[in-house]
Amino acid sequence: MQTVVLLLLISCAVNGAQDNLNGAKPAQCCDGSVSMAVGALTEKVANLMDKMTQVEAKLDQTETELTQLKSITLGTPKVAFSASLTETGSGNTGPFNIATPLKYKKVFSNFGSNYNPATGIFTAPTKGMYFFRFSMFNNLEEHSNSIVSLTKNGQRVVSVSDTSRSDNRDMGSNAAVFPLEAGDTVYVELAANRLVYDDTMNYNTFTGFLLFTL
Structure with a gap:
């Protein structure tokens, strides 16, 4: 289109020049x-x-959207762990004179390294909603005598117990979802004067992971 306009302008200029040489009035035919x-x-x-404006808007x-996706995939920490009570051998854990955090020493996974097998304590790295689950296998004595509780900052949340029974080899589990602030702690606590049994079958486990940040 630009070429056509230029050719028309050149043509009109040439015709006008010829008319001037001939003493005639410049032609207006191409206007x-x-x-x-x-x-x-x-x-x-x-x-x-208009099309460029639309393309810029889409870009x-x-x-x-890419920025939001990056914030989701890169900004959210990967937090997940799972461990069992006994790393090797078999036997009872407890009893203790006071309520004591259970140390789950056989670690299956620990993304983020927020679970400490030396203490049995999970420390939240960020504010968010978390899921936790734990299982308990009672002692193998004549009368079962086991109580364990999931605790948040030292406060009991949910528990599992098997006491004052004539049978043994019982097992139970519990779970909860609750919010945590960065630095909050979660662990499974063995009640005072109680005990649990575990061996290489990994009956007693502690698992948790971040569902989403808040």
Whole structure:
């Protein structure tokens, strides 16, 4: 289109020059064609500008979505752990004179390294909603005598118990979902004067992971 306009302008200029040499009035024959061509070119440029505006808007939207996706995939820490009570051998854990955190020493996974097998304590790395589950296998004595509780910052949340029974080899589990602040602690606590049994079958387990940040 630009080439057509230029050719028309050149043609009109040549004709005007010849008319001047011949002493005639400059021709006006091409004015209408040039106006039509310029109008068409203006319309085409306007359409291209509209399309460019639309493309820029889509690019901005895509960039925003990518930023949000990065914040989800990169900004959220990966937090998950699972462990069992006994690393080797078999036998009872407890009794103790006071309530004591159970140390789950055989670690199956510990993404983020927020669970400490030396203390049995999980420390939240970020504010969020967390899931925890634990299982308990009672002692193998004549009368079962086991009570364990999931605790948040030292406060009991849920428990499992098997006491004052004539049978043994019983097992139970419990779970909970609750919010944590960064630095909050969670562990499974063995009640005072109680005990649990475990061996290489890994009956007693402690598992937790971050569901989503808050």
